[in-house]
Ligand SMILES: Nc1nc2c(ncn2[C@@H]2O[C@H](COP(=O)(O)OP(=O)(O)OP(=O)(O)O)[C@@H](O)[C@H]2O)c(=O)[nH]1
């Protein structure tokens with residue numbers, strides 16, 4: 001699974017970067033003929049220390065900025081999540097500040113090395129190097145908050161729930177207790193993964209299954225697509241917006257037996273509500289718990305939702321039809337998308 005934020009290395013704190021730069025600069029080795037005058041040796045030694053500190057600090061910061069995925073190019077799902085967690089504009093200006101600092105470090109290194117040429121004593125050469133290290137340290141220290149923020153962005157982004165936004169995805173929806181988790185467990189080839197959104201404590205459950213050699217992804221988000229719109233908080237809406245970036249369809253599960261405490265009419269209201277929220281997605285409805293539903297309940301569900309695939313997920317009934325239904329619908333969506341491209 002490719003994840004654009006995987007390549008971002010561990011972000012050092014400002015102090016760690018300063019210490020690393022200073023330590024390695026003092027260990028810089030320069031080989032010089034023994035007979036050189038002391039002042040020449042001092043100048044070469046101090047120049048090597050300055051260059052090493054520049055290479056370690058600016059080099060590290062440049063790599064950090066470069067390793068960050070291009071915000072314009074990442075999948076919109078990741079861009080949405082970045083917008084929610086830290087803000088795309090904030091992230092861009094933070095990366096811009098780090099890049100600017102790199103340029104300033106390179107500049108002051110150059111000018112310190114050229115001042116070294118005029119040093120007349122080893123003591124003066126050492127003083128110039130110390131002045132450089134002081135300026136370098138304060139430049140890096142100014143990035144302290146940016147580095148902390150970048151570290152937290154990295155932590156959140158590299159462990160996102162939607163493992164693969166390019167994989168055809170079935171997003172499960174329906175009131176609590178309708179049997180969504182039962183379906184994920186029953187059709188997933190392995191134990192479904194459980195992750196949390198970086199901005200809420202809500203868990204996202206991702207399962208994978210295979211149809212004719214093709215891997216499909218099934219996503220269950222307890223507590224997210226199971227309530228009417230007006231009861232949701234802003235972050236929940238943003239989570240739904242991120243979710244809506246996943247390519248695929250919504251499988252709406254109805255508990256026809258009404259044993260979850262919601263009438264079929266309640267469930268239809270939720271369905272209508274979600275259709276408005278996820279307006280770009282195709283919806284496919286499934287009737288679950290038909291093993292404990294009365295003929296009247298089934299007839300009512302059919303009069304409200306039309307004819308739908310009947311399941312009894314807990315007993316393993318209707319799972320084949322579920323898989324067939326969603327994979328055919330996903331195929332249709334795919335060919336429609338490739339025709340419109
Ligand atoms: N009789 C019957 N019970 C079922 C069926 N499918 C699920 N159940 C039961 O219904 C209960 C709720 O199922 P879940 O799969 O946890 O429902 P859910 O939609 O994931 O619920 P939340 O996670 O709370 O949103 C469990 O006790 C299941 O065993 C079914 O087809 N028939």
Ligand SMILES: [Mg+2]
Nearest residue numbers: 180181182222
């Ligand atoms: Mg569940």
